[in-house]
Amino acid sequence: MGLLAKRGVKVGGKALFEGNDLLTMPATTLRDMRGAEMAMIFQDPLSSLNPVVPIGLQVTEVLKRHRGMKGEPAQKEAADLLDRVGIPDPRRRLKEYPHQLSGGMRQRALIAMAVACRPRLLIADEPTTALDVTIQAQILELLKELVADEGTALIMITHDLGVVAGLCDEINVMYAGRVVEAAARRPLFAAPTHPYSVGLLGSIPRLDAPRGEKLRPIPGSVRDNIAWTDGCAFAPRCAHRTDGCLDGPPALVQTYTAHSYRCVNPVTSDEAEALTAAATLPTPSIVDASTETDGE
Amino acid sequence: MMSLLSVQDLKVHFPIKRGVFFDRTIGHVYAVDGVSLDVERGQTYGLVGESGCGKSTLGRAVLRLVDVTSGRVEFDGRDLASLKGEPLRKERSRLQMVFQDPMSSLDPRQNVESILSEGLAAHGMIGDRKARRAHIQQTLDAVGLPRGALSRYPHEFSGGQRQRIGIARALVLKPDVIIADEPVSALDVSVQAQVINLLEELQQDLGLTYFVIAHDLAVVRHISDTIGVMYLGGIVEEASSDVLYVSPRHPYTKALMSAVPVPDPEVEDTRERVLLKGDLPSPANPPTGCRFHTRCPWRQETRCDTERPELTLVGDGHKVACHWAAEIEAGEIQPKSDAVIAAAVDAG
Numbered sequence: 001m002g003l004l005a006k007r008g009v010k011v012g013g014k015a016l017f018e019g020n021d022l023l024t025m026p027a028t029t030l031r032d033m034r035g036a037e038m039a040m041i042f043q044d045p046l047s048s049l050n051p052v053v054p055i056g057l058q059v060t061e062v063l064k065r066h067r068g069m070k071g072e073p074a075q076k077e078a079a080d081l082l083d084r085v086g087i088p089d090p091r092r093r094l095k096e097y098p099h100q101l102s103g104g105m106r107q108r109a110l111i112a113m114a115v116a117c118r119p120r121l122l123i124a125d126e127p128t129t130a131l132d133v134t135i136q137a138q139i140l141e142l143l144k145e146l147v148a149d150e151g152t153a154l155i156m157i158t159h160d161l162g163v164v165a166g167l168c169d170e171i172n173v174m175y176a177g178r179v180v181e182a183a184a185r186r187p188l189f190a191a192p193t194h195p196y197s198v199g200l201l202g203s204i205p206r207l208d209a210p211r212g213e214k215l216r217p218i219p220g221s222v223r224d225n226i227a228w229t230d231g232c233a234f235a236p237r238c239a240h241r242t243d244g245c246l247d248g249p250p251a252l253v254q255t256y257t258a259h260s261y262r263c264v265n266p267v268t269s270d271e272a273e274a275l276t277a278a279a280t281l282p283t284p285s286i287v288d289a290s291t292e293t294d295g296e
Numbered sequence: 297m298m299s300l301l302s303v304q305d306l307k308v309h310f311p312i313k314r315g316v317f318f319d320r321t322i323g324h325v326y327a328v329d330g331v332s333l334d335v336e337r338g339q340t341y342g343l344v345g346e347s348g349c350g351k352s353t354l355g356r357a358v359l360r361l362v363d364v365t366s367g368r369v370e371f372d373g374r375d376l377a378s379l380k381g382e383p384l385r386k387e388r389s390r391l392q393m394v395f396q397d398p399m400s401s402l403d404p405r406q407n408v409e410s411i412l413s414e415g416l417a418a419h420g421m422i423g424d425r426k427a428r429r430a431h432i433q434q435t436l437d438a439v440g441l442p443r444g445a446l447s448r449y450p451h452e453f454s455g456g457q458r459q460r461i462g463i464a465r466a467l468v469l470k471p472d473v474i475i476a477d478e479p480v481s482a483l484d485v486s487v488q489a490q491v492i493n494l495l496e497e498l499q500q501d502l503g504l505t506y507f508v509i510a511h512d513l514a515v516v517r518h519i520s521d522t523i524g525v526m527y528l529g530g531i532v533e534e535a536s537s538d539v540l541y542v543s544p545r546h547p548y549t550k551a552l553m554s555a556v557p558v559p560d561p562e563v564e565d566t567r568e569r570v571l572l573k574g575d576l577p578s579p580a581n582p583p584t585g586c587r588f589h590t591r592c593p594w595r596q597e598t599r600c601d602t603e604r605p606e607l608t609l610v611g612d613g614h615k616v617a618c619h620w621a622a623e624i625e626a627g628e629i630q631p632k633s634d635a636v637i638a639a640a641v642d643a644g
Contacts, residue, residue, distance in 0.1 A: 102575045132346040132511065134572045137555035141571060141637065159485060162557025166564035185561045203489035205518035207541065207556050208563060215518070217489030221454045
């Protein structure tokens, strides 16, 4: 998005959006694209909304800038947008300030602003981390609908593997600034290859795991990293380390199934099984199967 | 057998004051409104709920860190809610608290030795210098901190290590009960697991009793024997950890369970989910009748909005506060169809 501070930051490489490199694009072109073609949803809606400007003005601002709408049509469109993201009584909400909305409402307002111009790319940076689980479920459902209905591409940035498992098609696992494993979601969770992915999966308590099962945390903390140039940054914390790990930066290995990993000594599926296998209890059905609601 | 810690009909109401010269009380926030629960010795009681449901206030009220409006908090046969001054202070050495944010609950200008010996001094367990040192060292070993930690300050440690200091501070007094308010929610996932394992090991080794307060159902389920689910100042369901997961009976618990993402696509795709509408109502103006009826997909025309359901026993140690729990279980009452999201892929 080109939102990083200019000073002291080195950005290299390419970021192609429909063939055009965002990194070398003139600032004016990029400004036209932000909000219209691609939009971002931030983590904390309270600090990313302007506290002294009513919600309505903040939503119509986007419409004005990119779609040239103003006056009543813009108001109506803004109300429709709020309605679509599930804010009740949108006309009244338009006049309210961010502090008058609850956390879930604020996040919805932020999503409404992001989708105002039907962007083709939506980047969501921890959109639900600050929210309670029931509200999180509402927001995730909303994002799912947007992707399905509008054909928007969504980049979800999160630390929560549970959110990823339910929402994403492709997953990249990052560690210390590099992608260490990339795969479609089912292979990634079924057969994690990089020891870090395996470690992550082993360290989260699962709702469906029986009580008393030990967690297998990754030893140490992110502080214990080494630079990628010296070898694998994860090596100091890795239980699956070999001597080859410190010989230089490991390359991203591509397998024939579009599952790639950056590791010299990957975890085989048998080992992963042993590391993550949880004798899971049967998933309870919320509505008993025999009493299925009609129309389904 | 008597429970080690027993809370009976506890209420904590905070007055809402307004006025320039005179503080007029114009209402109350019903943070905790009639909660009863029992914590058995050597067990872990987990309290879950969303933010604003009063779970932290309940934890603080047990230790009398906030004033109790009414009700009893019985600890080992004595009512803490009516104790005052010195006797209360004495009793507190047996109930210790671990707080959420280790950075703000540790004094940045005290080194670890001073943090750990302060409680010992306050409760006269100081002994001679050598014995005290040895005891503190032992505690540090128990929580997995290096011996060199004694002379260092909180900012020199990582988040996980700071939480270990917080746990050591609670442990050093050899308490019977540790009340942990969101002990791991400020930590990274990998570090979170280390601290959870530590808490479990300490419980096994020292026979501690835990009262754990958290919003993360998966964490609570992992460490608790018994779980209480709290909604807007009251407990709506209480059961053993496994029973609660396999057969949640209260509509709120069902919704909460299905909202927690499981890191497994197979599970995520095949389970049905209940989606709640709207937000938590304000505890200053709670709904009449059942507190949950404004958001409940199983809501009925009668009773729900007029009568507050009592926590009633429905099975072995399983208590539910819902008028219609039996009917819902039997499938006689269906949820509103728009609240249930079918599984993305059919199971099997």
